[in-house]
Every structure is written in structure tokens, then in C-alpha cells.
Amino acid sequence: MKNKRFFIILLIYFLSIGNSFAIEPDVFVQSTVNRASKLLAEDISKDRKIQELKKIAKETVDIGGISLYTLGPARKNLSEDQKKTYGELFEDYFLKSFSSRLAEYTNPEINVFDKKILNKNYTIVNSLLLAKDDRPEVKIDWRIYTKNPENPLIRDLIIEGLSLARTQKEEFSSILNSNDGNIEALFKVLKEFSKS
Numbered sequence: 675m676k677n678k679r680f681f682i683i684l685l686i687y688f689l690s691i692g693n694s695f696a697i698e699p700d701v702f703v704q705s706t707v708n709r710a711s712k713l714l715a716e717d718i719s720k721d722r723k724i725q726e727l728k729k730i731a732k733e734t735v736d737i738g739g740i741s742l743y744t745l746g747p748a749r750k751n752l753s754e755d756q757k758k759t760y761g762e763l764f765e766d767y768f769l770k771s772f773s774s775r776l777a778e779y780t781n782p783e784i785n786v787f788d789k790k791i792l793n794k795n796y797t798i799v800n801s802l803l804l805a806k807d808d809r810p811e812v813k814i815d816w817r818i819y820t821k822n823p824e825n826p827l828i829r830d831l832i833i834e835g836l837s838l839a840r841t842q843k844e845e846f847s848s849i850l851n852s853n854d855g856n857i858e859a860l861f862k863v864l865k866e867f868s869k870s
Contacts, residue, residue, distance in 0.1 A: 696823035699797040700789040703816050706734045706828070707784040707801070710776065720777050727773035735772075736819050736827035737765050743829075744843045748850055748857065756857055763864040770868055784814065795821045796829070 713726050731737070741764035742749055752760065788800040797820050803812040817830035817839075830839040846860055853859035 697826060698789075699816075699818040699820055699826050700786050700799050702734075702818065702826045703799045703801065703828075704784075704786040706730065707782075707786075711782055711784070714776070714779055714782065723777045724773040727776055728769045731769055731772050734828055735768075736829050737768055739819060739827070739829055740768065740839055740842075741765070743839055744846050746843055746847055748847075748855065751855070752857060759861060760857070760864075763861055763868070766868040767864045795819060797826075798832075 709730055710727065713723060713730070716723070738761065741761055744764070745752075745760060749757065749760075783804040784801050785804065786799055786801045790798045790800075792798060797818045799816040799818055801814045801816065803809075803814055805811040813834055815832040816828055817832065819827045819829045830837055832838070849860050849863055850857070
């Protein structure tokens with residue numbers, strides 16, 4: 675029964691990519707986590723998993739939207755060149771952070787169980803990372819950007835009530851505040867992380 679449900683979700687997902695019609699946010703999330711889970715279960719190197727996870731993230735996450743949100747009001751003071759530099763650095767930072775953390779998991783099971791439409795642009799999708807011997811059950815809520823219903827995108831993960839995007843925004847704000855708002859200080863941190 676579980677395999678049949680998984681197949682139906684995948685079929686709906688891939689059909690919706692090939693044809694122009696809306697994909698439901700909960701189906702989108704379940705199909706995305708199934709893709710990642712299948713990849714993580716494969717017998718391939720960690721480096722290969724990281725590269726493949728980055729591809730999934732580029733297709734399913736609104737990295738540009740998250741980058742602007744995490745910069746906060748500071749973005750209003752940037753030149754166009756600085757915005758472009760920040761966008762590129764943030765994407766490298768985000769993809770490395772996301773893929774290297776996720777690559778530590780082996781076959782995580784995430785079950786979507788509910789959704790709440792906030793407005794035409796956002797839906798919250800509720801899921802659970804199922805418990806295993808080495809970890810407890812974890813509640814994960816997905817903030818899905820649905821302005822284009824044919825191409826929903828992940829804008830945030832709320833893990834046990836903690837927003838990852840908000841946490842990142844606070845971290846970047848702290849870096850800027852301790853450096854008199856100098857964007858170059860944030861650029862330096864992002865560059866160093868991506869090179870490490």
C-alpha cells in the first residue's frame with residue numbers, strides 16, 4: 675500500500691512538470707522528500723550525494739527569495755553590483771549548508787500529513803521525520819511559495835517550531851550589526867564558509 679501511494683505521488687508530480695497545471699503543495703513536498711530519500715539510500719559517495727542534493731535544491735527551493743529575506747532591511751542600502759554579489763555568495767553558502775547536512779542522513783523517512791493554505795501565495799505543509807533508533811521523531815513544517823501554482827517552491831523549513839530562514843536572518847543581522855553594517859563583512863563570512 676505504501677509503495678502504491680509513493681508511486682501515485684511520483685506519477686502526479688512528474689505529470690505536473692510535463693503539463694501546465696497546478697501541483698498541490700503537499701504532493702510537491704512529499705515527492706521532493708521522496709527524491710532526496712531515494713538518493714540518500716543509494717550506494718554512492720558522499721560527494722556525489724552532495725552534488726545531486728544541490729540539483730534537487732536548485733529545482734525545489736526559492737533560493738533567491740530566501741536570500742533577500744535573510745538579508746533583511748540591509749538589502750535596501752546595497753548597490754545593484756552588491757546585490758548580485760550577495761545573491762551569488764548566498765546561493766553557494768545555502769547549497770553547501772543544505773547538502774552537507776542532509777548528506778549525513780541515510781534514507782530519512784518523512785511523511786506529509788496535512789496542509790494549511792495561508793493565502794494565494796503561501797501554504798504551510800506539515801510533516802514528520804519518523805523516529806529511528808538514533809533519533810527522535812521531528813516535526814517539520816514547510817513554507818511553500820505558491821504564487822505560481824505550476825511551480826511551487828520551498829521558502830522556509832520550520833523544525834519543531836524554529837524557522838531556519840528567520841534564524842539565518844538573525845545570524846546575518848548580528849554579523850552586520852557588529853561590523854557597522856558593512857556588507858563586505860558578511861561577504862567575507864559567506865566566502866569563507868563556502869571555501870571551507
